[in-house]
Amino acid sequence: xxxxxxxxxxxxxxxxxxxxxxxxxxxxxxxxxxxxxxxxxxxxxxxxxxxxxxxxxxxxxxxxxxxxxxxxxxxxxxxxxxxxxxxxxxxxxxxxxxxxxxxxxxxxxxxxxxxxxxxxxxxxxxxxxxxxxxxxxxxxxxxxxxxxxxxxxxxxxxxxxxxxxxxxxxxxxxxxxxxxxxxxxxxxxxxxxxxxxxxxxxxxxxxxxxxxxxxxxxxxxxxxxxxxxxxxxxxxxxxxxxxxxxxxxxxxxxxxxxxxxxxxxxxxxxxxxxxxxxxxxxxxxxxxxxxxxxxxxxxxxxxxxxxxxxxxxxxxxxxxxxxxxxxxxxxxxxxxxxxxxxxxxxxxxxxxxxxxxxxxxxxxxxxxxxxxxxxxxxxxxxxxxxxxxxxxx
Amino acid sequence: xxxxxxxxxxxxxxxxxxxxxxxxxxxxxxxxxxxxxxxxxxxxxxxxxxxxxxxxxxxxxxxxxxxxxxxxxxxxxxxxxxxxxxxxxxxxxxxxxxxxxxxxxxxxxxxxxxxxxxxxxxxxxxxxxxxxxxxxxxxxxxxxxxxxxxxxxxxxxxxxxxxxxxxxxxxxxxxxxxxxxxxxxxxxxxxxxxxxxxxxxxxxxxxxxxxxxxxxxxxxxxxxxxxxxxxxxxxxxxxxxxxxxxxxxxxxxx
Ligand SMILES: Nc1ncnc2c1ncn2[C@@H]1O[C@H](COP(=O)(O)OP(=O)(O)O)[C@@H](O)[C@H]1O
Ligand SMILES: [Mg+2]
Numbered sequence: 001x002x003x004x005x006x007x008x009x010x011x012x013x014x015x016x017x018x019x020x021x022x023x024x025x026x027x028x029x030x031x032x033x034x035x036x037x038x039x040x041x042x043x044x045x046x047x048x049x050x051x052x053x054x055x056x057x058x059x060x061x062x063x064x065x066x067x068x069x070x071x072x073x074x075x076x077x078x079x080x081x082x083x084x085x086x087x088x089x090x091x092x093x094x095x096x097x098x099x100x101x102x103x104x105x106x107x108x109x110x111x112x113x114x115x116x117x118x119x120x121x122x123x124x125x126x127x128x129x130x131x132x133x134x135x136x137x138x139x140x141x142x143x144x145x146x147x148x149x150x151x152x153x154x155x156x157x158x159x160x161x162x163x164x165x166x167x168x169x170x171x172x173x174x175x176x177x178x179x180x181x182x183x184x185x186x187x188x189x190x191x192x193x194x195x196x197x198x199x200x201x202x203x204x205x206x207x208x209x210x211x212x213x214x215x216x217x218x219x220x221x222x223x224x225x226x227x228x229x230x231x232x233x234x235x236x237x238x239x240x241x242x243x244x245x246x247x248x249x250x251x252x253x254x255x256x257x258x259x260x261x262x263x264x265x266x267x268x269x270x271x272x273x274x275x276x277x278x279x280x281x282x283x284x285x286x287x288x289x290x291x292x293x294x295x296x297x298x299x300x301x302x303x304x305x306x307x308x309x310x311x312x313x314x315x316x317x318x319x320x321x322x323x324x325x326x327x328x329x330x331x332x333x334x335x336x337x338x339x340x341x342x343x344x345x346x347x348x349x350x351x352x353x354x355x356x357x358x359x360x361x362x363x364x365x366x367x368x369x370x371x372x373x374x375x376x377x378x379x380x381x382x383x384x385x386x387x388x389x390x391x392x393x
Numbered sequence: 394x395x396x397x398x399x400x401x402x403x404x405x406x407x408x409x410x411x412x413x414x415x416x417x418x419x420x421x422x423x424x425x426x427x428x429x430x431x432x433x434x435x436x437x438x439x440x441x442x443x444x445x446x447x448x449x450x451x452x453x454x455x456x457x458x459x460x461x462x463x464x465x466x467x468x469x470x471x472x473x474x475x476x477x478x479x480x481x482x483x484x485x486x487x488x489x490x491x492x493x494x495x496x497x498x499x500x501x502x503x504x505x506x507x508x509x510x511x512x513x514x515x516x517x518x519x520x521x522x523x524x525x526x527x528x529x530x531x532x533x534x535x536x537x538x539x540x541x542x543x544x545x546x547x548x549x550x551x552x553x554x555x556x557x558x559x560x561x562x563x564x565x566x567x568x569x570x571x572x573x574x575x576x577x578x579x580x581x582x583x584x585x586x587x588x589x590x591x592x593x594x595x596x597x598x599x600x601x602x603x604x605x606x607x608x609x610x611x612x613x614x615x616x617x618x619x620x621x622x623x624x625x626x627x628x629x630x631x632x633x634x635x636x637x638x639x640x641x642x643x644x645x646x647x
Contacts, residue, residue, distance in 0.1 A: 305490065305491060344487070346501075348483075351501055351504050352472050
């Protein structure tokens with residue numbers, strides 16, 4: 001589980017595999033899932049789901065004091081022909097099908113948004129160009145809701161870009177029809193002050209495959225909750241994540257894969273690099289294999305690379321198995337550091353210091369970047385990773 | 394002909410909030426084509442000498458000079474020293490997570506040679522060098538030193554020696570912890586490099602065992618932070634029979 005030898009001071013990497021009759025994933029939360037913010041008490045910080053998050057930096061998203069602004073956050077959707085893009089009212093029946101808010105901020109977003117975006121790819125439509133959603137902040141506060149729905153056997157790539165400065169709380173539903181294939185790349189390339197809290201709910205149809213790539217570079221506080229459940233058998237989920245946590249940033253990724261149907265697969269790989277004083281990355285990976293989910297095949301992994309002193313990682317993989325009739329289940333978490341001895345070793349082989357650091361970080365991420373499968377995104381990420389390195393080292 | 398000249402080298406380290414002098418005036422000249430064995434008891438400062446020559450930041454040079462072909466080595470950064478032709482095979486090679494051996498070797502060769510080696514010839518060069526050292530090809534895809542056994546780490550160091558072709562190679566206890574088979578393979582690797590006549594070798598060791606495979610031209614006894622006796626290969630035989638007691642009496646070193 002915790003494989004690394006030189007875990008940086010203050011970091012934790014604690015994992016568990018529990019074989020139990022009943023899941024504790026739900027009972028660890030301070031309230032059951034609900035669309036209504038009133039069903040959640042205002043968190044004080046000691047709750048299991050909030051204990052790593054600096055509440056005082058949430059800009060009031062958690063306690064009802066955040067107020068949506070009319071302007072200051074723009075959302076633009078660019079979609080190829082054949083795709084329907086709509087803005088719909090709160091009572092639209094397509095909203096909320098992917099999953100229910102599991103914490104107070106997600107419920108606040110659901111209770112507060114005015115219009116929701118719905119992007120629909122009709123059945124059997126195979127897109128050759130990505131759908132692009134640009135969320136750009138100009139200092140505003142926004143509660144949002146976005147649905148992306150693929151009909152049966154539709155195929156699409158969606159790239160969601162977050163830039164600028166905003167306080168944003170949203171729920172994003174990904175609904176995959178039978179046999180559909182969806183790749184979503186969500187890039188959090190925020191300015192330094194942005195606060196972004198979101199729950200992603202993927203509901204994967206029979207034999208459908210879902211690939212989520214979450215890339216978090218910016219923001220003061222980013223807390224994302226990618227969640228997956230299956231609407232039928234034979235579904236597949238790949239959840240990839242890359243984060244680069246700089247000085248003072250809090251970046252938190254809390255995943256849940258609920259194997260609630262038989263013969264589904266999931267593969268979770270999140271990798272993060274940290275540098276600078278008080279850079280804090282949190283990774284929670286909950287995988288639940290329900291009693292009825294025989295034939296499940298799942299693996300989850302989190303790796304962290306700490307580049308400087310003063311950064312902290314909390315990594316908690318958690319696998320709960322309620323049936324023994326599975327194909328495979330495993331998890332791994334490791335946090336290591338790039339230290340002066342490693343730098344010396346590389347330099348002693350003629351490699352200049354900045355190149356040594358680049359080599360280590362690129363190498364660390366490369367394998368994962370290569371699995372994204374969207375060329376211009378892969379290139380952009382490698383460039384971005386280099387920029388991150390140059391920015392503060 | 395490349396020459397490394399060490400003159401009256403004094404080195405300190407910080408330990409437990411105190412400054413401790415480890416090297417107390419080392420004098421040594423190593424020329425291309427020569428092999429010098431440095432032998433000494435544990436704690437006498439052999440690794441300190443090796444690290445100081447390579448430029449490890451933990452060691453402070455308080456006096457003396459080191460030059461390579463007249464160039465001031467002590468003024469150079471760690472990577473500059475390597476590019477100038479100094480190579481240190483480390484006693485304890487460092488694990489580098491996320492960097493594959495193949496990527497590491499190529500980046501290093503590119504830096505040291507000043508241009509990227511041509512891909513096709515490079516792949517062949519690495520493959521053949523690995524075969525000679527009995528290294529499985531899968532090695533290239535593993536992360537640098539991560540999970541390597543002691544013997545694998547040492548082979549990997551010698552692989553780099555063969556690929557980087559330095560002017561001066563410092564081998565710090567490359568023999569320690571190796572079984573006889575591994576010792577032979579590693580020694581053969583060192584000898585292949587030596588036979589080119591292009592490298593000056595500083596072979597640091599605690600035991601005389603490796604000198605059966607790698608014949609030194611000069612043997613130096615290192616004790617208490619300096620060279621206390623120098624001679625030919627016969628000096629190694631004397632150490633084999635008598636040990637280091639004669640040099641460590643008087644408490645110069647443990
Ligand atoms: N980085 C360091 N920090 C503190 N003390 C050191 C360091 N390196 C070496 N020393 C001390 O210097 C002395 C010589 O060590 P070393 O050069 O490793 O000897 P050798 O290689 O001959 O066994 C020892 O007393 C050791 O504890
Ligand atoms: Mg030593």
